[in-house]
Amino acid sequence: MPTVTLNRAEFEKLVGKSIPDAQLRDRISYLGTDLDELTKSEIKVEIFPNRPDMLSEQGFARAFSSFIGVKTGLREYAVKKSNHKVIVESSVKAVRPYTACALVKGLRFDDEKIKEIIQIQEKLHITYGRNRKKVAIGVYPFEKIQTPIRFKALAPKDIRFRPLESSKEMSGLQVLSSHPTGKDYGHLLEGKPKFPLFVDANDQILSMPPIINSHEVGKIGLDTRDVFIECSGFDYSVLSTCLNMIVTALADMGGEIYSMEIEMYGKKMVSPDLSATPLAFDLGYLSKRLGIELSEAQVKELLGKMGHGYSKGKALVPSYRADVLHPIDLAEDIAIAYGYENIPEVIPKVSTIGAEKPFTIFCRKVSDILAGVGLLECKTYHITNKDYQTTLMNCSVPLISLSNALNKEFSVLSAWNIPLLLEVLRSNKHHEYPQHIYSLGSIFKKGQSDTGVVEQERLACLLCSEQADYTRSKQILDYLFRMIGVEYSIIAAEHPSFIAGRIGRVVVKGKKVAYIGEISPQVLSNWELDVPVSGFELNLSELFDVI
Amino acid sequence: MSSDIQNIAKNLHPLERKVVPYLATGMSLAELAQKSKLSIVEAMRALQWLSNRKALSITDEKKELIELGKNGTDYQKKGLPERRFLSALSSTPLGISQISKKAGLDSAEVNICIGLLKRKAAIDISKEKEMMISLTDAGKGLVSKETLEEKFLKKKFPLDPSSLAEEEKFAFSELKKRKGIVALNVSSQKIITLTDLGKKLKTVKVSGKVEDKLTSSMLKTGKWKGKTFREYDVSINVPAISGGKRHFVSQAVDYIRKIWLEMGFEEMSGNMVQTSFWDLDSLFVPQDHPAREEQDTFYIKDPASGTLPPIAKKIKDVHENGGDTGSSGWGGKWSPDVAKENLLRTHTTVLSAQTIARLRDSQIPSKFFSVGKVFRNESLDPKHLFEFYQVEGIVVDPDANFTHLKGYLREFFTKMGYPDVRIRPGHFGYTEPSAEIEVLHPVTKKWIELGGCGVFRAEVTKPLMGKEVPVLAWGLGLGRIISEYWNISDIRELYKNDLKQLREMKAWMK
Secondary structure (H helix, E strand, C coil), X not given: CCEEEEEHHHHHHHHCCCCCHHHHHHHHHHCCEEEEEECCCEEEEEECCCCHHHCCHHHHHHHHHHHCCCCCCCCCCCEEEXXXXXXXXHHHCCCCCEEEEEEEECCCCCHHHHHHHHHHHHHHHHCCCCCCCCEEEEEEEHHHCCCCEEEEEECHHHCEECEXXXXXXXXXXXXXXXXXXXXXXXXXXXXXXXXXXXXCCCCCEEXXXXXXXXXXXXXXCCCCCCEEEEEEECCHHHHHHHHHHHHHHHHHCCCEEEEEEEEECCEEEEECCCCCEEEECCHHHHHHHHCCCCCHHHHHHHHHHCCCEEECCEEEECCCCCCCCCHHHHHHHHHHHHXXXXXXXXXXXXXXXXXXXXXXXXXXXXXXXXXXXXXXXXCCCCEECHHHHHHCCCCCCCCEEECCCCECCECEECCCCHXXXXXXXXXXXXXXXXXXXXXEEEEEEECCCCCCEEEEEEEEEEEECCCCCHHHHHHHHHHHHHXXXXXXXXXXXXXXXXEEEEEEEEEECCEEEEXXXXXXXXXXXXXXXXXXXXXXXXXXXXXXXXX | CHHHHHHHHHCCCHHHHHHHHHCCCCCEHHHHHHHHCCCHHHHHHHHHHHHHCCCEEEEEEEEEEEEECHHHHHHHHHCCHHHHHHHHCCCCCEEHHHHHHHHCCCHHHHHHHHHHHHHCCCEEEEECCCEEEEECHHHHHHXXXXXXXXXXXXXXXXXXXXXXXHHHHHHHHHHHCCCCCEEEEEEEEEEXXXXXXXXXXXXXXXXXXXXXXXCHHHHHHCCCCCCCECCCCCCCCCCCCCCCECCHHHHHHHHHHHHHHHCCCEECCCCCEEEHHHHCHHHCCCCCCHHHCCCCCCEECCCCECCCCCCHHHHHHHHHHCCCCCCCCCCXXXXXXXXXXXXXXXXXXXXXXHHHHHCCHHHCCEEEEEEXXXXXXXXCECCECCEEEEEEEEEECCCCCHHHHHHHHHHHHHHCCCCCEEEEECCCCCEEEEEEEEEECCCCCCEEEEEEEXXXXXXXXXXXXXXXXXXXXXXXXXXXXXXXXXXXXXXXXXXXXXXXXXXXXXXXXX
């Protein structure tokens, strides 16, 4: 999860008071964030993905200061009109259709501050921006730009500019193939006939979102005072919320926010829009969900501690909050402000009857019976590999593979479980014999279900010792069937993993439910085993269905 | 004192009785076994028992010994190859094949002999159809003279290297260079030191017969009457045995299941392969959520996708615009194709979603639990598994609220052995409010994170159940609890199936 590292002195200035360690620790964890590290000079906090607005020092300090009651209620940010324009051309509609923009003026930068802005941008890119796919953010020194700014798309070969930190000009495709950022994010533009661009009134390229800014006009420096900020992507309201997270942070840094007019596909809008979103809620609903009686005055105060305003039955949700979709989200904020630690514990008198699935009980009984005859239960993974399931077993079985396995060793779902136990035997050759083991686990095959995959529970049982033979395995199978009170018969069968003539199918009520036999010497040698093995694999799901 | 000794003597095990007369300080186990005509194992057992009685002590002594190799033993009987080679040669030159046949040597041995004897100038070699060997004068001298090596080989092995004379040392170093004749081995021997008690024990005459074992024939014939049985050292160590048993993870799973059952929860179960629809979409996880990415979730290659239930239409609305839930939804377009993708379930919450979707009004209020495997696309390392158990419970109750969640948690975790529970704000996409569960560790007195909880969002319950019924939910992984109980630091041990470990692992006693 993303973290934000705060300069403690700066943070306390933003919050409006100094806070002792113990209180910091306690309050940070009850605000819905995790404290990672706390020193005299630094605070490192983990931010949950629902609160990207806290990914800046300013955003976190704002939330914290409200939470501890220093500065509560909705923060008002003044937005001045700038008369500068951004025009979105129709050429960009097919590749990256929307942008939300703003100007922030009167900033004072030092190296620290520049680093901070880059940090905010990067953290939002990764989280809320879904690695720039959903939102890409650009920040530019406004002094170097002539408006109106146009957001348009050009064929990659017609694009030429010097990307950030590069020594030479490149074409659109060169940026993707040779610039480090182009290599990381190139997949977002690959194959598109046109690439999006921000260009100014002098046709200077500002950037090629979501990849990279221009080195000449896309880099803020120590002498930058005013910045142009744009967020580009596919959903205007998402872009607008993201822009608001950034401009409010910059305003808290001392900047003044100016609006721009955006002409977009025949519509004109003013950006940024920092007005709070009113969200109506029913006080009774919130009280009922939380289980605490709340008065209107109390709710107003609690909402204020979470940075919300309140007016006549409606919460005024700050424009930078991305996580308030439903009144229940207000309930959570109210609960946080109330303090999770202060919420009473109530054990309701609701009578229900506990029950296990009959099949679970059946499987446990089977397991107990096998343990009772001296076998050790093993626990194996359901993910294995083709070699184990087929090649080493001298047979072929239809397998279901993973499309994105991490490695070959764990790349298919088990289709039968004897191979999993042979693997156990192979890794235990240095231990004492006899090794008599069993396992219960699911097997996977194609069939009728909503996924097209059917799962069945199987019992695999292997005896490995000098004396392991068909008789001993059948004794165990026979004991198991006698104990569960099921009659069975065994018919001769063929199976390439077993010794010919020493392999049978177990039949219960006309249904073939198990293989039993002696593992063939070829298979044993494939597994590098030099002690005889016999055993069986029983389909518990089918057996349970017929009895 | 003397009666004590009498008593001890009387109760000696038959094996002990056999060794006692031969015991002497400084004697080795091997020597004792030989003298008492017992096997090494039997003699050792007798010594251990006697040591338990404080009649003697056993010390391990490391000793260098010169021992005969396989060839050495052979040559001791037949003579060294060069001797056999020389004897085979008479005054006339002989071909190599003849020599080898006459002396019973293989070609490797013949080659060694030629090299050796050449160096001693004992033979001449001439080449005709094959190599012809004849004796030189020096060689003729050697025929009747015993070499140092031969003398050495006649000694009784094993030999103490410190006892060797200079000539013998030379012979040893020569023979050591050759394959499998002699070797200097370090062996450890068990050496006996008698205590005063042991010395006395040797002198005691055992009077009166004691029976060693009660037999069924004694019982049938009544011969046991009037017999005394040898007294045992009841504190004695016995060889360890192990039994069949369920895997320790299964034992822990059973325990957790029992807690849920005691609390009136009904079991949920279901498939591990699921559609993204049930695993994620029905739980209001947006379609661009990072949890869906390939580096987090295992997808199935074939069949790559499944089918959607009729309820999918409602889920689409909820995602796009909130539907009738009062939510704004996530915006954007919801894709049925993304929802159809088959995956290995990422959480057991998929079972909770399916359960509430099937629930009829008459079944409310109700409580459900599941204990099942879930999957994450992670490499195995000491802290991570790609497949692990998740435990989860839900309470479906129109009157349920956040205070009840805290109450249930207290009850559940108290039963788990953690009576101190607290919750902190947390974040899970499908619950609101959400919380992290922390318990006070009873030994370290530190708060540890053990799970998560919350109340299902309206965006989850309303489309699945047709109305917004509060559903309290909480869950936890089993790994931490199991590792802690058995002191396991590498989580991979849970599925390592080391049979020695499985045999020796203590039982889950909770």
